[in-house]
Amino acid sequence: MKGHLLAASELMQLKDYPAAEPHIGHPAEELYGDLEPTLIQKGVPPFKQQLNTLLDLIQSAPTSPQTEAAFKEAHEGIDKALEAIPEQERLDSRFVVAVIRQLLDTAGSEYAASITNGRFAETVEYQDSRGFVRYADQLYQKIAPELQARDPELNAKVKNALEGLLPVWPDPMPPAQPLKTPAQVQALIQSI
Template identity: 30%
Template sequence: MSSKSFEKRKVWMSVGTALLATSVTAASANGQEAFDSVSASASMMSVSAAALNEGEGGEGEGGEGEGSAKADLRTDNAAYLARLGLIRGHLWVGIKLYQEGHLAMAKTHMKHPKDELYAGLEPVFEARGVSGFAKELSALADAVNNEQGDEAVNSAYSALLKAIDRSENLASKSAKEALISISQMIRTAADEYAIGVKKGAIVNVHEYQDAYGFTEIAIERLDRLTAEQQKQAAEDIERTKQLLLELRTLWPKVNPEGSVEGDAASLYGTAARIELMALN
């Protein structure tokens, strides 16, 4: 087990235990709403135990993302959406860094078809009857890494987003699948944030930035749901958006200086609550 995987699992269990304990205390005093918090915490604890027994499927183990080493992306729509969401998240934060003039950092977030997140997706795309976006991914990586200028970067990014849209085909998925994918993305964001931020100190800015990108793409995914999907789970979608927007305080800047007031527990708790809403 890598030190990164061990650290993630340790955080999972400690955060889950703390949330469950505090939620049980609150429930005895505050009734049904607090009971929902207990249920969410219990859900997170069960996922934590599963992570210990099955592995997390992080980078280098089949790709970044919750359970990605186990899920069959050819048939599991939620896991498929989550994987593409993580790719989108890396690219989103890379472009934001680029736009703010942090070129060296931007380059580290540019994904290439040979990178672990895209590797292995070709048979998935084939099974799903979509073309993928390897060419567009390479074009953006080249535009940023070779410093081809703003026009080339913006054009490549726009073309790539359209190509991802075609492969993702979000409109064909259910609201439940979209919400589960968001829960998975936020759990991955929590893993990254837990590694990137220790007691308010930025110890790994790349992981901190990854978590930022994953969360912003989760918000953006809600905004792209169709009217029909909105009807399927209107209240849950609205509540999910509220929960995600509250997380934005964890990232005062994409490249912060000094300490931040944030903790991965907020992300873990939000992921569990979204999952619970989707499953119910």
């Protein structure tokens, strides 16, 4: 969800609200339903309405201050859901590396889906994958010192993979041609 909203935020900053819309819609439409039983079990306050309100506002009043407030509320709902994971686990570098790996696996799949005949054909998938890689990097930055102390070899693998991956998505809009093939992207991900 954070990766999708990260992609949407970049597009909103570019004032490309129609392009931001699917990324705002994905958390509510594609992800929330799968998470809802666990959220209820963990006692997490529901936040689907915040996600839906944000989607409605990006469609009807994208430049409204209400949209900015709704964006913040959607992030807060996701953050509260993340707090259902015990803090010790959330801050454990091994757990975070597993999350990073999952994000990167998803990014690799989305990246591959964005390319047809050596060209970007699906912009939304390119942007999704960019958001996932950028969020994975944000997570890594939070644990890098602890991971370096705990497992320097794994730290080097994650750092090198992210340094190789981040430039593949230079901008929110795809470049004229892919900078790396899906196989090259997958190889970087598999190096972790």
